[in-house]
Amino acid sequence: MKKQLTIVLLSGISLFAKAQNTVIIKGDDGKTVISRHIYGHFAEHLGRSIYDGFYVGENNTKIPNKNGVRLDVVDALKKLKIPNLRWPGGCFADTYHWKDGIGPKDKRPTIVNTWWGGVTENNSFGTHDFLNMCELLGTEPYLSGNVGSGTVQELSEWVQYVNFPKDSPMSTLRQENGRTAPWNVRYWGVANEAWGCGGNMKPDYYANLYRQYSTFMNANVGKEKIFRIASGASDDDYNWTETLMKNIPMNMLEGVAMHHYSVFGWGENAKGSATDFTETDYAHTMDEALKMDEFIGKHAAIMDKYDPSKKVALIVDEWGAWYNVEPGTNPGFLYQQNTMRDAILAGSTLNIFHNHADRVRMANLAQAINVLQSVILTKGEQMILTPTYHVMEMYSVHQDATLLPIDIKSGSYEVDKYKLPAVSVSASRDKAGKTHISLVNIDLNKPQTITLTLQGVKSTSVTGRILTSAHVQDHNTFDKPETIKPVAFNGAKLSGNTLTVTLPPVSVVVLEM
Ligand code: AHR
Numbered sequence: 001m002k003k004q005l006t007i008v009l010l011s012g013i014s015l016f017a018k019a020q021n022t023v024i025i026k027g028d029d030g031k032t033v034i035s036r037h038i039y040g041h042f043a044e045h046l047g048r049s050i051y052d053g054f055y056v057g058e059n060n061t062k063i064p065n066k067n068g069v070r071l072d073v074v075d076a077l078k079k080l081k082i083p084n085l086r087w088p089g090g091c092f093a094d095t096y097h098w099k100d101g102i103g104p105k106d107k108r109p110t111i112v113n114t115w116w117g118g119v120t121e122n123n124s125f126g127t128h129d130f131l132n133m134c135e136l137l138g139t140e141p142y143l144s145g146n147v148g149s150g151t152v153q154e155l156s157e158w159v160q161y162v163n164f165p166k167d168s169p170m171s172t173l174r175q176e177n178g179r180t181a182p183w184n185v186r187y188w189g190v191a192n193e194a195w196g197c198g199g200n201m202k203p204d205y206y207a208n209l210y211r212q213y214s215t216f217m218n219a220n221v222g223k224e225k226i227f228r229i230a231s232g233a234s235d236d237d238y239n240w241t242e243t244l245m246k247n248i249p250m251n252m253l254e255g256v257a258m259h260h261y262s263v264f265g266w267g268e269n270a271k272g273s274a275t276d277f278t279e280t281d282y283a284h285t286m287d288e289a290l291k292m293d294e295f296i297g298k299h300a301a302i303m304d305k306y307d308p309s310k311k312v313a314l315i316v317d318e319w320g321a322w323y324n325v326e327p328g329t330n331p332g333f334l335y336q337q338n339t340m341r342d343a344i345l346a347g348s349t350l351n352i353f354h355n356h357a358d359r360v361r362m363a364n365l366a367q368a369i370n371v372l373q374s375v376i377l378t379k380g381e382q383m384i385l386t387p388t389y390h391v392m393e394m395y396s397v398h399q400d401a402t403l404l405p406i407d408i409k410s411g412s413y414e415v416d417k418y419k420l421p422a423v424s425v426s427a428s429r430d431k432a433g434k435t436h437i438s439l440v441n442i443d444l445n446k447p448q449t450i451t452l453t454l455q456g457v458k459s460t461s462v463t464g465r466i467l468t469s470a471h472v473q474d475h476n477t478f479d480k481p482e483t484i485k486p487v488a489f490n491g492a493k494l495s496g497n498t499l500t501v502t503l504p505p506v507s508v509v510v511l512e513m
Helices: 002-018 071-079 091-095 127-137 152-163 169-176 203-215 238-247 279-306 340-355 387-398
Strands: 021-026 040-042 084-087 111-113 119-121 140-145 187-190 227-234 255-262 313-321 360-365 376-379 382-385 406-409 412-415 418-421 423-429 435-441 448-455 463-468 492-495 498-503 507-512
Touching (some): 040 313, 071 376, 091 111, 140 152, 203 227, 203 238, 227 238, 227 313, 238 255, 238 279, 255 279, 279 313, 279 340, 279 418, 340 360, 340 423, 340 435, 406 423, 423 448, 435 448
Parallel strands (some): 021 448, 040 084, 187 227, 227 255, 255 313
Antiparallel strands (some): 412 418, 435 507, 448 498, 463 507, 492 498
16 A cells, blocks of 8 residues: 555656646637737947947948948848837937938938947937938837937928928928938837936826827828737836826827836946856746746736726836946947857747737837847957847747647746746747747756647648757857857657647747647
């Protein structure tokens, strides 16, 4: 009897050890589309994002370019199918006067970039340069308007300048500057971080300003109204969202923003190194990143009170990891390397966005090139793709696919005071009927086995790709640009409607069925 009990207990333990994590994929319950705009990017006049990153100047003979825009960057971003690009900031947006950046380049005034390194901005990359670059990239522009130091007239004229098809002073000016047809820009931010660098405003004051500015941003794009995005809360500032939702009429509002950076301290060197970090640092970064789920859930619940039909989108237009700058670089330029930690962070965050796709309909990783959690780093003529780039590319199969809801029971991964879920998962079905499942092993030490029950997913085969490396600190460099790149994954086994997947430590996987 005692022996039998021991065997039962032991087999119980081994069974438990195998099924560390269970997921039910509800393939019959998909009704929400994962907007492709969740895969948006952000390009601010900050450090080497625009100059050196996107734009090297029309006269550059060393780096292949079209009208000054780097072609290697265009090629790489097109492979990500980037759906939208936010510009010109960030904090810079509320110092930017768009008329400084139009007309002959040698006549454009210079300004000081007061937020980012105090460098001189010569305005050689302006509205035409950006909007033409978006056409080259096949992406939708998202323009952030200046409310903090601008005027209502200035912003309403910018809308007319880029969008008005008929005769008007602004469309005539556009034509004089070489562009006949309007660009039809749909997405417009009405200020950035109005609670901080955008003017240190209180929420009710900003809500009033938003009403005033958006009243005069009433143009149409084709038959549609433009999409106006209110400057939103930082992290868990729920009062900000509540005040906007309460005070702005729903017919004046298409989106409310929210920003969340994974950072553990705002002092000059308090953020830790991007590449030289401990397991505890990693757990701290991931703990910060995973708060995104709670923040979105609570902001969305507030929005539900005022907008139960979910007309207004929650737009996470700045997210990502923020570390100390690379040694020897300008502290105002926010240039940081990008490791497998960032790949795990990106994969987990995108899974959170997918699982909240009913309210989160746009997001912008901060930032695309050479700033914070970039997908691309450049050095002179060289360009490298970061681990975050590869995650965005692997996950792009989810763009505009139907979210398949999941029930997940994850084991836990504990490091010092941090208790994190060991895995992160989301699933979708694309228009061709293929199901994709993205899975992240957050646990740095153990392989994680996930048993997935597939309801309403009919498939007899599974293929996959994995992004992995021996150490979480591993990254691509200009000397070794291909240390980390996706390869085929054979760790998924399908038996009837049960899929068993074993993820090695430090890995992000996307399966196709
Ligand atoms: O992305 C860098 C900065 O972070 C942005 O300019 C600002 O909006 C945020 O505080």
